Amino acid sequence: MKLAFWGILMSAALGLICALIRYWKIPVLQRIIGMYIELARNTPLMIQLFFLYYGLPRLGLLLEGSTCAIVGLTFLGGAYMAEAYRGGLVAVSRSQIEIGLSIGLRPFQVLRYVVFPQALAVALPALTATSIFLIKETSVFSIVALKDLMYVAKDLLREGHSTESNLLLIVSYLAIILPVSLIFGYLERKVRFAGFGN
Amino acid sequence: MKKSDQAILKVTDLHKQFDQTEVLKGIDLDVYPGEVIVIVGPSGCGKSTFLRCLNGLEPINSGRVELNGQVITAPGTDWSLIRQKIGMVFQNYELFPHLNVMDNILLGPTKVQGRKKSEAKAEAESWLERVDLLEKAQAYPRQLSGGQKQRVAIVRALCMSPEVMLFDEVTASLDPEMVREVLDVMLNLAKGGLTMLIVTHEMAFAKAVADRVIFMDQGYVIETNTPEAFFNNPNTERARKFLNIFQFEGVHKVQ
Ligand SMILES: Nc1ncnc2c1ncn2[C@@H]1O[C@H](COP(=O)(O)OP(=O)(O)OP(=O)(O)O)[C@@H](O)[C@H]1O
Ligand SMILES: [Mg+2]
Numbered sequence: 001m002k003l004a005f006w007g008i009l010m011s012a013a014l015g016l017i018c019a020l021i022r023y024w025k026i027p028v029l030q031r032i033i034g035m036y037i038e039l040a041r042n043t044p045l046m047i048q049l050f051f052l053y054y055g056l057p058r059l060g061l062l063l064e065g066s067t068c069a070i071v072g073l074t075f076l077g078g079a080y081m082a083e084a085y086r087g088g089l090v091a092v093s094r095s096q097i098e099i100g101l102s103i104g105l106r107p108f109q110v111l112r113y114v115v116f117p118q119a120l121a122v123a124l125p126a127l128t129a130t131s132i133f134l135i136k137e138t139s140v141f142s143i144v145a146l147k148d149l150m151y152v153a154k155d156l157l158r159e160g161h162s163t164e165s166n167l168l169l170i171v172s173y174l175a176i177i178l179p180v181s182l183i184f185g186y187l188e189r190k191v192r193f194a195g196f197g198n
Numbered sequence: 199m200k201k202s203d204q205a206i207l208k209v210t211d212l213h214k215q216f217d218q219t220e221v222l223k224g225i226d227l228d229v230y231p232g233e234v235i236v237i238v239g240p241s242g243c244g245k246s247t248f249l250r251c252l253n254g255l256e257p258i259n260s261g262r263v264e265l266n267g268q269v270i271t272a273p274g275t276d277w278s279l280i281r282q283k284i285g286m287v288f289q290n291y292e293l294f295p296h297l298n299v300m301d302n303i304l305l306g307p308t309k310v311q312g313r314k315k316s317e318a319k320a321e322a323e324s325w326l327e328r329v330d331l332l333e334k335a336q337a338y339p340r341q342l343s344g345g346q347k348q349r350v351a352i353v354r355a356l357c358m359s360p361e362v363m364l365f366d367e368v369t370a371s372l373d374p375e376m377v378r379e380v381l382d383v384m385l386n387l388a389k390g391g392l393t394m395l396i397v398t399h400e401m402a403f404a405k406a407v408a409d410r411v412i413f414m415d416q417g418y419v420i421e422t423n424t425p426e427a428f429f430n431n432p433n434t435e436r437a438r439k440f441l442n443i444f445q446f447e448g449v450h451k452v453q
Contacts, residue, residue: 095292098255099351103306103358104282113305117296 003066004138007073008131014074015081022082023089033082040079045140048072069141073134080130088123089115124187204267206231206362206393207252207284212261214244214251221247223417224261229362232391236404236425239414240440245397248414249364252395253277253284266361282310285360289367291348293339299326300335303354311358318357325353329383345376349383356387363387365396381407401444405429413437 018033040048052072092115100110207229214222221244229235237245250256252263254270254277263271270280293302300322307318326332329349339347348368355363365384369377381403388394388407398404404411404425411428413421413436421434432438 093292095288095290096294099288099292099294101255101277102253102281102286102288103354104278104310105306106278106310109309113309114294118294121296 001138003069003073003141004135006070007077007134007138007141010070010074011077011081011130011134012127014078015083015085018078018082019085019089022086037079037082040076041083045076045137048076049140069138072141073137076137077130077134080133081127084123084126084130085119087126088119088121091122092118203230205229205264206266207395208262208264208267209252210262210264212248212251212263213259214247214256215259221417222251222258225414225419227412227419229393229395231393234388234394234396234407234409235412236408236410237395237397237412237414238399238401238404238440239420240443243414244417245414246366249286249366249395249397252364253281253286255286278310282306282358283361284364285355285358285362286364286366287348287351287355287368289370291344291351291368291371293342293347293350293354295339298336298338299331299342299350302339302350303357306354306358322353322357325356326350328386329353330379343376344372345379348372348376348380352380352383352387362393362395365394365398367397367399369398369400401429401441413440415440 018037021033022030024030049072052068052075096114096118097110100114101107105113205228207227209225209227212222212225213220225248227235237248239245247256251258251271254275258271261271262269265280265283293299294305297305300319303322303326304315304318307313307321308315311318323332323335326335329352331346331349331353334342334346334350339350342350352368368384369380372380377400381400384394384396385403385407396404396407406425408425411421411423411425412419413423413428413432413434415436421428421432421437423433423437427433428437429441432441
């Protein structure tokens with residue numbers, strides 16, 4: 001669970017940075033980020049995992065299991081979060097930016113006080129979905145991290161509590177995912193405001 | 199105090215092109231303190247573009263704009279400073295939808311000018327009272343009518359204490375019954391001595407509010423005249439034709 005938490009947090013941060021770079025169309029960097037997003041979203045998870053757990057050590061990069069999982073989650077989640085933010089950013093109309101500028105706000109202030117709050121409201125559903133997706137994927141990443149519920153359950157299974165442990169597994173997952181959905185749902189309602197523009 | 203015979207805004211041979219098409223083909227205009235200038239002209243003649251060049255929303259290709267003798271179209275202009283002195287209100291009465299009326303108004307004074315919130319709020323309230331919207335201070339934009347939103351947008355610009363205000367067809371997207379309330383606000387500002395450049399298609403209003411009328415066509419200033427002379431007996435054939443369009447429309451509406 002700690003893994004998922006850090007994974008989501010880092011993904012959100014990485015996603016925001018990537019989205020802003022693309023939003024500002026920073027030369028070169030935006031290309032690189034475009035490729036990263038394509039790569040992360042279009043390669044099978046298993047390949048990413050294999051690279052992470054078996055490829056990186058080959059390259060001489062030995063990461064601790066949990067660090068490895070967080071890196072993997074962030075790589076995957078960052079790309080989805082970047083797309084979510086981007087959807088929000090482009091939803092804010094050009095005229096909002098111009099009005100911000102016309103009252104004397106500097107471009108960064110326009111982003112902070114005018115564009116970002118509105119973009120976040122639009123992006124929140126997609127950000128929530130990505131977060132939940134990442135919580136689910138945590139189990140996959142923990143094949144190596146070995147700290148996930150699956151693992152605990154596998155242990156239980158091995159000891160022969162199959163039905164109960166499966167039940168326990170599902171219940172525990174729900175217990176984690178449900179509150180997260182609820183919290184995000186609440187946040188979403190708080191940030192949302194009907195009737196953009198007029 | 200500046201001498202009243204010195205132009206606040208001095209535009210010299212302003213050219214602007216988008217891609218290959220030249221939209222402004224050498225505009226000259228001096229705006230004096232307290233003057234109300236109304237700009238009219240057919241759709242697409244470059245009125246909006248002209249106003250947007252004056253506060254740096256569009257970069258210009260050649261020529262010069264001076265504000266109180268300072269060239270503001272040279273490279274390195276601090277547009278944030280200039281835009282505090284040249285306020286602008288647009289056609290699409292847009293407020294910031296995530297902020298209530300008061301926060302819409304206070305964003306500029308507090309974040310740009312670093313003024314104390316309490317002091318800026320007092321000023322905002324007195325402006326809101328003057329445009330009859332004080333009770334809406336806590337409302338969100340979606341709860342306001344178009345006319346109310348546009349009045350808030352005007353107050354938002356005024357609270358930056360601009361020296362010149364640009365209005366680009368601020369009533370063009372309003373329902374007819376709301377046009378008047380916005381025009382009345384502008385008439386009062388004119389009476390109060392605010393320097394304004396107004397683009398409008400409301401000819402009766404133009405006649406009432408203008409000290410000078412500028413007629414533009416195809417990127418040129420064709421005629422500059424007093425409102426009386428312009429509307430009753432324009433100097434140029436093109437202005438006459440343009441005004442005839444409105445006459446004709448008027449006849450149709452009556453029938
Ligand atoms: N960003 C832009 N890119 C390319 N062409 C533009 C752009 N903005 C305006 N134009 C063109 O410049 C010309 C002048 O436009 P402008 O909006 O200034 O006209 P206007 O006089 O304000 O018209 P209206 O009365 O319809 O508002 C038009 O032909 C328009 O198509
Ligand atoms: Mg226009």
